[in-house]
Amino acid sequence: MSHEPIASPSPWVTRWASMIRPGGAVLDVACGSGRHARWLAALGFEVDAVDRDTSLFTGPPSGVTLRAADLEDGSPWPYAGQRFDAIVVTNYLHRPLLPVLVDSLEPGGLLVYETFARGNERFGKPSNPAFLLAPGELLDAVRGRLRVIGYEDVTVLEPRPAAVQRMAARRE
Incomplete structure (x- = not known):
């Protein structure tokens, strides 16, 4: 059984990882392939x-507790009462969250967030303003x-222009 190789972590995430409490609890929101x-x-x-769809997270998630939950359907926050030393969010935006x-x-604790901003429509999807951050929104x-x-509000070329x-x- 072959699997596609797991994509490398975002350089933005790797840049800040050393600032997370060693051995701490981390939440990966909208984790995708993991x-x-x-x-x-x-x-x-x-x-x-x-x-929402954990099927992209193939193979046993060693050292990871994987949870399927729709964070946009109005259900209660699945981590109510839990606190994390870091929360990582990439390529996902649900403003009420x-x-x-x-x-x-x-x-x-550290929030590390990276997602698409206005101007991305010139590169392709997402292009709907509902899924693009306004200047300074984060x-x-x-x-x-x-x-x-x-903080950065930039155009990147890798892994694709965005x-x-x-x-x-x-x-604090």
């Missing part, structure tokens, strides 16, 4: 990964609640 969950578990973190993610961080989502330690916003922010 590229970040697997990489973080290999670094010794206790990883929870959640996605942003304050929930902030509330789910331990003091000292900053606005955490203003007064987290300390931003890194307009993205990315932020790393710590709960």
Whole structure:
């Protein structure tokens, strides 16, 4: 049985991983194939990964607790009462979830977020403004609640051309 190789973790995620409490609890939101969950578990973190469709996460997720949940259907947050040392979100945007993610961080916890921004429509999908961050939107989502330690609103060429916003922010 052959599997496609797991994509490399985002350089934005790898850049900030050293700032997560060693051995800490990490949540990978909308984990997809699990590229970040697997990489973080290999670094010794206790990883929870959640996605509406867990079928993309092939093979036994060593060191990862995988959960199927639709985060957009109005169901209760599946991690109610749990706190994480880091939360990683890439290529996913559901605006009502942003304050929930902030509330789910331990003091000292790190939110590492990277997704598509306005301007991405010139490169292809996603092109619907509902799925593209407005200028400064990630900053606005955490203003007064987290300390931003890194932020970019850029066009990237790898793994494919895209307009993205990315932020790393710590709960004080």
